[in-house]
Amino acid sequence: MKPFIYITRKLPEAVVAPLKNEFDVEMWEREDAPVPRDILLEKAEKASALLTMLSDKVNRELLQNASHLKVVSNLAVGFDNIDLEAAKEKGVTITNTPDVLTETTADLTFALLMATARRIVEADRYIKDGKWKSWSPLLLAGMDIHHKTMGIVGMGSIGEAVARRAKGFNMEVLYHNRSRKSEAEESLEVRYVPFDDLLSQSDFVVVLAPLNTETKGMFQENQFSKMKKTAIFINAARGAIVNESALEQALKRGEIAGAGMDVFEAEPISEDHPLLQFDQVVAIPHIGSSSKDTRYDMMTLCVENILAVLKGDNPKTAVK
Template sequence: MKPSIYITRKLPESVITPLQKEFEVDMWEHEDVPVPRDILLHKAESASALLTMLSDKIDRELLQKSPSLRVVANLAVGHDNIDLEAAKEVGVTICNTPDVLTETTADLTFGLLMATARRIVEADRYIKEGKWKSWSPLLLAGLDIHHKTIGIVGMGSIGEAVARRAKGFNMNVLYHNRSRKHAVERDLGVHYTTFEELLTQSDFVVVLAPLNEDTEGMFQDEQFLLMKDTAIFINAARGPIVNEEALEQAVKRGDIAGAGLDVFEVEPIDADHPLIKLDQVVALPHIGSSSKETRYEMMALCVENIHAVLKGNKPRTSL
């Protein structure tokens, strides 16, 4: 009997064809709707491999009820949806998709920074709603980006890529990370600071840290009060790093000038979410790595990892 693979979101046929040649492949039929929990549990019970999304909870319950499961390939660099300790206990290999999305996510992050600072989304809406009647000196005036100070919280590969882009704008780059990176400081000309110093000195605070016990709830009222009232806050990492109520109040009070968000505490959000009602907030639906080229490369890496494990070989990327 062939090993079976369950894919939790509808993917292009061209992506899964290599797997279908050697394995039994079953796939959730919807592209934009997450697989329900009960169906995922049922499918995992007999699966040899899962190809999952960040929205799929691969927890101890699922892992312990899936005796045939050998590998989970997560279509993301993050893996906070997976219980790594439980996976290790039952001998399931966990794979993710690092590196292939670094530059694409950095593009989106810097684009979000620019859109928020220069009020691009607000200006687009202004003209499309027929409000543009004349030119005026301060019409939709935003904030300069060049020669400003950017503070990057989380100097991993994506943080480094954002720093390189910032240098192209002649920005002063500060960073805070769990461990200091002397080689990055030397190569990119960035400066390490404490978390508090970064908040007080930066014109743009960009969050690119992973979600873990140290970073969850990292931004509260206290942190926003430390920031400049002209500062822009950007989160392209994970929503639970930020207390959204604290962020909302900081924007409303004018403690900071605005925010650009690609992630939220609970996703997806709806049109009643208080943050997206604020003109000073630019909101995106978690599309950091969403270019066609990168998403196809991520899918291909998941397929490669699953194939390797099921054939008794070492996967290209595993946790």
């Protein structure tokens, strides 16, 4: 009997073909909605491998009942949806998709920053709503990006890629990280500063940190109050790093000038969420790595990791 592999979203047939050639493969039939929890638990009980999305909770409950499970291949660089301790106890290998999405996510992060600073979404809506009647000197005047100061919270590979882009705009780049990155400091001319100094000195505060016990709820009212009134806040990391009520209040009080958000505490965000009522907030639906090339590369890497583990080899990108 062939090992069973369950894939929690509908993926292109060309991507999963290498798995279907050797194993019994089943996919959730929808591309636009997550597999229901009861079905995921049922499939996991007999699966040797799971190919999962960030929306799938691979917790202790699931892992304890997955007696055949050898590998969970997560279609993301993050893995906060997975209980790593429980997986280790069960001897289940966890893999992710780092590196292949670094440059694409950095592109999106900088695009989100530019769209927020230069009011691109407002300007697009202004024309489409028929409001543009004549040119005026301060029509939809935004904020310069060049020669400003960017503060990056979380200087991993994506943070470094964003810093490279910032240098092309002659920006000064500060960063705060759990550990110093001396090589990045030298090659990119970025400067490490304490967290509070980054908040008070940056024109753009860009969050690219992983979600963990240290970063969860990292941005509260106190942190926003330390930022410049002209500052723009960008979150392209994880929604739970930010207290959205605190961000809402900071915008209401004029403590910061705007925000660009690719991630939210609850996803999908509700259409009546208070943050969406602000013109100076640009909100996009967690599309940091969403280019066709990169998503295909991520899916392919997931498949390669599963093949490696089920054949007794080391996967390319195991989570340590």
